[in-house]
Amino acid sequence: DSGVTQTPKHLITATGQRVTLRCSPRSGDLSVYWYQQSLDQGLQFLIQYYNGEERAKGNILERFSAQQFPDLHSELNLSSLELGDSALYFCASSVPGRGGNEQFFGPGTRLTVL
Amino acid sequence: EDKVVQSPLSLVVHEGDTVTLNCSYEVTNFRSLLWYKQEKKAPTFLFMLTSSGIEKKSGRLSSILDKKELFSILNITATQTGDSAVYLCAVDRDMRFGAGTRLTVKP
Secondary structure, eight states: OOSOEEEOSEEEEOTTOOEEEEEEOOTTOOEEEEEEEETTTEEEEEEEEETTEEEEEOSOOTTEEEEEOTTSOEEEEEOSOOGGGOEEEEEEEEOOBTTBOOEEEOOOEEEEEO | OOEEEEEOSEEEEETTOOEEEEEEEEOSSOOEEEEEEESSSSOEEEEEEOSTTOOEEETTEEEEEETTTTEEEEEEOSOOGGGOEEEEEEEETTTEEOOOEEEEEEO
């Protein structure tokens, strides 16, 4: 158990809908990262927050947005869902260190768009 | 364009064999290279490498980085069936992951 929690574990929804995925980082970790993992795209970095502020952006679509709250939990909002958004969404957290970040991954949320 | 390339994509060995997994990269603003192991769930951290030539070890696993030639290797000695997994490397700062190497260790 990494100490990172994600809810829900599974989510099934329809095209065009909007969903919110939630992540609670490990105690003391200030950074939260969101990733999408699909069979054809591998693990793709979406976005990073550090202590409530956006720190880095990866391959995040405009239909997706995220935020990190004062208690450091984070939410990833996915809207106007398409079939291709079906994937495993991971959240990871880290303690920033010199030279890079060791990240701890949550168990993931499996999103199925029908 | 930044890229991280892992090889081989797939590898099948028998218990007791030694394997070497490769990760090459071309990225701007390199900060560190990370190795992860992914079984049927979330990736778990193995190593973080920032300096060339310094080997990191954890039990039967070891890894080293060459910042001049832009690659890293992950070695696993005396493989066990429990080593079967996908091994991912990623390059910080933008956390670009390679496609992974799927290692299968047969009894």
